[in-house]
Amino acid sequence: MAENLPDMGDLRAFLLVARAGGFREAARMSTLSASALSDAVRRLEGELGLRLLHRTTRSVLPTEAGRGLIARLDPAFREIADAVDHLRSLRDRPAGTLTLNVPASAARLILPAIVPPFLAAYPDIRLEVMTDEQFVDILAAGCDAGIRYDERLEQDMIAVPIGPRRQRFALAAAPGYLSRHGNPQHPRELMRHACIRGRFAGRPVETWELEREGEVIRIDPPGQLLVQNGAGSDLGVAAALAGVGIVCLFEDWLRPHLDSGALAPVLEDWWPAFPGPFLYYSGRRLVPAPLRAFIDFLRTHPFDPPAVPAV
Template structure:
């Protein structure tokens, strides 16, 4: 029976990873061992579970049904084992988070390091994804999002700064060459460096002041996906044009003089990120992480 459960665990890992090599890396096994395990499981069930091509591995209809039914059971078994181990005084288990790239720059990394220092036996996996996917459906314990509408059975816990701002910036060399915009609509005649969501939609430039809100579809001289935000800021520093990004990303460059704030009285503010998860029976590592975040937030950060 234990071997069967191990084989099922390998199968679920392959489905989640979308391939043998990625699953093998996550499991600490060789790709050959993973492939042999899947072959053994398919032979035992007399059913093909995965369709293999040179480029991808996808579950068959039977494989999708098996993964959907067995993954929650395996997760519950892992949670039960972690809970028993944790009663001995040391927290064990695994925490899987689905997060946008924005929180990986300077918000989440120090929190994760401090949490893992408190709980050295906990393993953490961070899936960085800028698509608005359901973290639970993606087989994660919790997700981190900005301003996402949540289902009634979800709990949201603030993480990091309660308020953030989007900021507009340019290099002194660009402003000396192109002039300093006096109003957001002046940006329509400037070189702009824009981001694009993973969905393919360009990120709009939004401004607000004294109750007036303006959303602009500025012309993009250069467009970069959200995962390339650091490169976009680098291009702005080199003088290619104006960029709009999280203020906390740009502050070090303002301090150094590499970038100059532009239209600062028009910068919009928004709520900081939240950790969200199902309220029913969170696994021990997630409960501990939520308690850690709430303790961190007592000082009103």
């Protein structure tokens, strides 16, 4: 066994600063001050006889030696965290941080009905929700679990149903727009309308797929406005409310405006249905106590859809 190992606190301080990209940012993410973190990193560098961080007035970046140390320390600290979380799981009241990576649709339509009662049931758990429309490696991103739809799950992931088991995409437009341009009676008539389109970052514009009694029609309608799915979806809804054109989005997202009459349904008998999302996580490691508590909560509490706020 190696002798004179560096202090674990100094090693952790180095990782915090390297991940945060600076001492002040690391201080905001921890209970330590920027000066204490600086002292810890300086002490570690002195003990190792190597510079681990390049410091400038604008940035703090790891040196080659620092990058090598990070590559070894990061998995080691994760193993330690897993071991501690496993011990916490043996307690009656699970504690710790649960980090979820979810699309904006889940943050808006699914989690509002789940998060408040879950936090009330587990007051010692801290929940962090990261919104991301791309499919990510949850472990590499530092997350415990994610929410995605079935077609975007990897085979080695464990998936647990979350939220409604059936959803629909809806088409809608402002009554004023439809009175000026007419209400289409068939999907192909959308080619003569202004349609508010969406796409995911770095991906092509998505075609609209409509379905009725087994007949599927895919179209690529025209339109002046293109928004990023998730982050820009509310802008698309606002534009539809203002009469810009026809929007296609989750039915639950549009439901408040459909119920109020601010938007009118378009081609409702063609709205396509699809299975609901899943909570997914890796089965290659111990399940942290907060995640286990969340999974158990999902299994014992039926989903009650929240009232979605209007834009």
